[in-house]
Amino acid sequence: MIEGVIIVVVAAAALFYSGTVSTKTFFDEENGYLLNLKEKDYNFLVGAKYGEDANPNKLFMARIRNAFYATLLIIVFLIGNLSFVYFVVVLVLGYFIFKLPYIQLQGYHKKYMAQVDLLLPYYLKNLEILCQNYTVPVALARSIDSAPEVFKPGLRDMIAKIDAGDSSIVPYMEFAQEYPVRDSMRMMRLLYRLGLGAQENKYKQLLMFSKSVSSLQNKAREVKYKQRLDAMEQKTMIMLVVTGGGTMVVLVMSMMMSFGG
Numbered sequence: 001m002i003e004g005v006i007i008v009v010v011a012a013a014a015l016f017y018s019g020t021v022s023t024k025t026f027f028d029e030e031n032g033y034l035l036n037l038k039e040k041d042y043n044f045l046v047g048a049k050y051g052e053d054a055n056p057n058k059l060f061m062a063r064i065r066n067a068f069y070a071t072l073l074i075i076v077f078l079i080g081n082l083s084f085v086y087f088v089v090v091l092v093l094g095y096f097i098f099k100l101p102y103i104q105l106q107g108y109h110k111k112y113m114a115q116v117d118l119l120l121p122y123y124l125k126n127l128e129i130l131c132q133n134y135t136v137p138v139a140l141a142r143s144i145d146s147a148p149e150v151f152k153p154g155l156r157d158m159i160a161k162i163d164a165g166d167s168s169i170v171p172y173m174e175f176a177q178e179y180p181v182r183d184s185m186r187m188m189r190l191l192y193r194l195g196l197g198a199q200e201n202k203y204k205q206l207l208m209f210s211k212s213v214s215s216l217q218n219k220a221r222e223v224k225y226k227q228r229l230d231a232m233e234q235k236t237m238i239m240l241v242v243t244g245g246g247t248m249v250v251l252v253m254s255m256m257m258s259f260g261g
Contacts, residue, residue: 047150116179
């Protein structure tokens with residue numbers, strides 16, 4: 001088993017050293033082959049957590065390097081006792097180290113998008129006010145500064161496509177698919193229809209949009225109230241458990257002291 005690992009390492013080193021296989025072909029942060037292993041939603045998750053300036057490719061290659069070095073270090077540590085079973089376990093552990101940052105991003109994104117879901121109705125309310133005085137594309141552009149940070153990249157992309165001449169519903173639907181929070185698809189359809197409507201029908205379309213926004217705001221308030229209620233119940237349970245546990249400890253100590261006396 002050890003001999004097989006050594007042969008593979010030596011052969012790989014020889015290929016890279018001779019130039020037969022280019023290290024840039026594998027490890028380049030822009031076009032490297034290893035980027036094909038990147039998860040489909042990784043760029044979005046990185047942007048959601050770290051902002052537009054983050055480099056997903058650089059972070060992904062760092063994941064690969066960390067997993068590789070950790071795996072290599074464990075193999076070196078176990079080199080004297082390395083069996084097939086140990087080797088498989090080490091590979092599984094290396095894969096887990098590689099996947100862990102992605103799993104953490106998913107967990108962060110799930111919690112963050114739940115918060116964004118609550119913020120969406122208030123952003124749409126601001127957009128509704130802007131739509132009363134401007135066309136939908138102009139209102140969208142003016143809404144960027146007050147939009148939640150996670151929405152800004154998607155808004156800029158949508159506005160850029162609309163400005164480039166795409167008058168279809170596609171930019172709106174792509175935005176909704178990129179940010180799949182509650183009712184985002186339906187709200188983007190309403191927004192698109194509002195932009196299509198003639199001036200005489202604008203008031204009717206705007207009224208429909210306003211009612212939908214108000215409904216979302218009510219749902220957001222209900223969710224926020226439920227979250228506060230759940231948090232209060234959790235704190236109450238913790239307090240009861242701690243109080244009950246403390247009481248039991250005191251009773252046990254009293255009984256021990258009584259028996260000891």
